[in-house]
Amino acid sequence: MKILYNWLKELVDIAAPADEVRRLLSAAGVVVDTVEDSPAGPRLDVDLTTNRPDCMGHFGIARELAAIYRVPLKTPQPKLKESATKAESVTRVDIECPDLCGRFTARVIRGVKVQPSPDWLRQRLEALGVNSINNVVDATNYVMLELGHPLHAFDLDTLAEQRIVVRRARAGEKMRTLDGIERVLTPEMCMVCDAAKSTGVGGVMGGAETEISLFTKNVLLECAWFEPVPLRRTARALGLRTEASTRFERGMDPEMAEPASRRCAELIQQLAGGEILAGVVDAYPRKPERQKIELTRKETLRVMGADTPDADVEATLGALGFEPARTDAGRGSKNSLLAVWECRRPTWRHDITREIDLVEEVARHYGFDKFPARLPPARQPASRLPHAAAEDALRERLVALGYQEIVSIPLVEPADDELFRPADAAATVVLGNPLASDASQMRTSGMVNMLHALEWNINRGQHNVRLFEVGRSYALAGGQPQETPILTLGATGAAREKGVHDAARAFSFADLKGDLESLAELVGGFSWSGGTPPWLAAAHAGRVALADHAARTIGVAGRLARLVQERFKLRQEVFVAELLVEPLYEGYAAARAAIRYQLIPRFPAVERDFSLLLADTTSFADVERAIRGLGITEVTRIEPVDLFRSGQVPRGKHSLLVRVTFQSAEGTFTEAQLTDFSSRIVTALEKQTGATLRTA
Numbered sequence: 001m002k003i004l005y006n007w008l009k010e011l012v013d014i015a016a017p018a019d020e021v022r023r024l025l026s027a028a029g030v031v032v033d034t035v036e037d038s039p040a041g042p043r044l045d046v047d048l049t050t051n052r053p054d055c056m057g058h059f060g061i062a063r064e065l066a067a068i069y070r071v072p073l074k075t076p077q078p079k080l081k082e083s084a085t086k087a088e089s090v091t092r093v094d095i096e097c098p099d100l101c102g103r104f105t106a107r108v109i110r111g112v113k114v115q116p117s118p119d120w121l122r123q124r125l126e127a128l129g130v131n132s133i134n135n136v137v138d139a140t141n142y143v144m145l146e147l148g149h150p151l152h153a154f155d156l157d158t159l160a161e162q163r164i165v166v167r168r169a170r171a172g173e174k175m176r177t178l179d180g181i182e183r184v185l186t187p188e189m190c191m192v193c194d195a196a197k198s199t200g201v202g203g204v205m206g207g208a209e210t211e212i213s214l215f216t217k218n219v220l221l222e223c224a225w226f227e228p229v230p231l232r233r234t235a236r237a238l239g240l241r242t243e244a245s246t247r248f249e250r251g252m253d254p255e256m257a258e259p260a261s262r263r264c265a266e267l268i269q270q271l272a273g274g275e276i277l278a279g280v281v282d283a284y285p286r287k288p289e290r291q292k293i294e295l296t297r298k299e300t301l302r303v304m305g306a307d308t309p310d311a312d313v314e315a316t317l318g319a320l321g322f323e324p325a326r327t328d329a330g331r332g333s334k335n336s337l338l339a340v341w342e343c344r345r346p347t348w349r350h351d352i353t354r355e356i357d358l359v360e361e362v363a364r365h366y367g368f369d370k371f372p373a374r375l376p377p378a379r380q381p382a383s384r385l386p387h388a389a390a391e392d393a394l395r396e397r398l399v400a401l402g403y404q405e406i407v408s409i410p411l412v413e414p415a416d417d418e419l420f421r422p423a424d425a426a427a428t429v430v431l432g433n434p435l436a437s438d439a440s441q442m443r444t445s446g447m448v449n450m451l452h453a454l455e456w457n458i459n460r461g462q463h464n465v466r467l468f469e470v471g472r473s474y475a476l477a478g479g480q481p482q483e484t485p486i487l488t489l490g491a492t493g494a495a496r497e498k499g500v501h502d503a504a505r506a507f508s509f510a511d512l513k514g515d516l517e518s519l520a521e522l523v524g525g526f527s528w529s530g531g532t533p534p535w536l537a538a539a540h541a542g543r544v545a546l547a548d549h550a551a552r553t554i555g556v557a558g559r560l561a562r563l564v565q566e567r568f569k570l571r572q573e574v575f576v577a578e579l580l581v582e583p584l585y586e587g588y589a590a591a592r593a594a595i596r597y598q599l600i601p602r603f604p605a606v607e608r609d610f611s612l613l614l615a616d617t618t619s620f621a622d623v624e625r626a627i628r629g630l631g632i633t634e635v636t637r638i639e640p641v642d643l644f645r646s647g648q649v650p651r652g653k654h655s656l657l658v659r660v661t662f663q664s665a666e667g668t669f670t671e672a673q674l675t676d677f678s679s680r681i682v683t684a685l686e687k688q689t690g691a692t693l694r695t696a
Helices: 005-011 018-027 058-069 119-127 135-147 228-238 243-248 254-272 297-304 310-319 355-366 388-400 414-418 447-459 509-520 562-567 581-594 620-628 671-689
Strands: 002-004 031-036 043-047 082-086 093-095 101-110 152-155 164-168 174-176 182-184 190-193 198-201 218-226 275-278 281-283 292-296 340-344 465-477 480-492 494-496 526-529 536-546 553-560 574-580 606-615 635-644 653-662
Touching: 002 005, 002 058, 002 119, 005 018, 005 058, 018 031, 018 043, 018 058, 058 135, 058 310, 093 101, 093 281, 101 164, 101 254, 119 135, 135 152, 135 243, 135 254, 164 218, 190 218, 190 228, 218 228, 218 254, 228 243, 292 297, 292 355, 297 355, 310 340, 310 355, 388 465, 388 509, 388 581, 447 465, 447 480, 447 574, 480 509, 480 581, 509 526, 509 536, 509 553, 509 574, 536 574, 536 581, 553 562, 574 581, 606 671, 620 635, 620 653, 620 671, 653 671
Parallel strands: 082 275, 093 164
Antiparallel strands: 002 043, 031 043, 101 218, 101 275, 101 281, 152 218, 164 190, 174 182, 190 198, 292 340, 465 480, 480 574, 526 536, 536 553, 553 574, 606 653, 635 653
16 A cells, blocks of 8 residues: 655654654554655555554554654544535435445535646545546545545436435346446345435445536535445455455444545535535444453563553553553552553454453554563473374384475365265365365365475476375365365385486385385384275275274375376376375374383394295285284294296296294204294195295
8 A cells, every 4th residue: 555755744743754654664563665756755655464444544654653753643624614504405315234334424515616636636646546537536535545434426416316225236236337347236235326226336336327527516425334244245246346445345444434524525625616515414323332441561561571661551552542541549650560551442443352452552662672582481381292203203204215295285176186085985175265266175185285296396397206295184074074184195206316326217106115114114014905096007006004904994005097197287107195194193102002122132043935836816915914823923024035927937826935034032943943933834824825835
């Protein structure tokens, strides 16, 4: 928002240069980005937060400066030359929707002469980016920029029965606004009408049929107050954002409507002449009460960590319109630790609702630089979340494996998310007011975000990427949103880049499976099975379960199917995995609880190799299960060493070399013991897996 420095000086008596004003306003929380030169003098570019509609005019900024410099604020005091005829004898205002329009004032000015505005007025408006139209319309824009409250002028003679009706739009109703566009209205919209037709969208834009022209003689001046939330919805639905709607949707001061109307009527009379009818027609169905808020020195000390003199507290709050009054028993004493002030919230500060808000007002004007930089004393000991250790361990292991963590926004395109949803999945969580169509649904899987992250990196020349995200998926359960913690992995490119001693090797499903097996060491191991979802390549994928709960699938892993890869414009093979996190936490806790420390055996380990001929349908997991089932406590490790097909191996079978390690803490093995162990293992494998020992 643009503010003219010379205009501010007319409202508050300051002699400081514009750069100093910029610095002090910014320190007080009204941030001024730059000071620029303009034909109307220095121009301040103010970056306002949405909770400060009171500063959307020169008068509001001047109020802040008056509090900073402790000088009086020059409130405009219009002096109208009114005729004996009363305005209420000429026009009337009926508000039929007080939930949309809380106040509507109307003044009547007769016999005006519409013509171009004087140079001083045009110069100020143009310096602030507002086009000059004519003296009557320019007066409404000038007062809006001065006091912050929007106004609108109607040609009174074009209003049916010369009266105003504020009502809801009718279903399917249409009207042509000042920009020349015919707009379709809905019953949620507030309309300003005469006795026969709509004349404007309340708080947004007026209609073309009642605008001020060079032929206008009589003016009805509107200054109203509209409910912020419905008005914001109206402006968004119509795709129409104006200076008026920007102010009203933030919540203007309803008490400013009448003073702004009076100031504008005075200016129109000065610029266009005419006769102002006596009084104002003021429809004000629900006048709000001013809230009382108590401020205590105890709270200011607790929050700010340092004392603030009574004079500064009272001067700051008084200049900002809070009317502070001491109410404690020792109100005659200064700087009492038991001091209490009762404040009345001004109507232009609807963002102030609690004591802490008053503390902030005092602090920002007293100066944050005056408070010591120290941490407040801790009142509670810090405590880690229940699964913090498990989550840290998972993260550290993935980082050690070469993965980098990402954090993504869980809003996705519904069509993309649908690719990864199982047929029996719960209903999705859809946003009621999405900012964009490709971010209108909460994700049911982390895959969409992961693939977009991989695509983003690949498109920027990063072809070797490994990413992970610890996030959440979302669904509706019993009509309520439900969050499920998930771990998503994505990898693409080279598993090993070319070096002096190493050849390049592409990342494969075996690499992904190896990374997951490394992760499994933390949670007690994984078991794998087939039957993967259609978005994974069936020959290079699998379902994952905890080793101790093989029937409970906790996720999937594999190579992305070609069609899905093309859908996301990925020009190289991508490997992904997604696991439920809570079972991993449980597995981590169980694995940690099962750890038993023991002395390193003094006796050597012995390895025995078994070259087995197995059916293609028999996996290493079947072999390991058969050996472990014998209950031989001396078996410390079972691992596959070599896999061979074709050649002398019959069709439908494969050769697997399995190495079993034996070790005892009691003594050195005898040959008889090892022979007994080996024969028991061979017998169990023959019975349970149909294996036979290869002799050649």
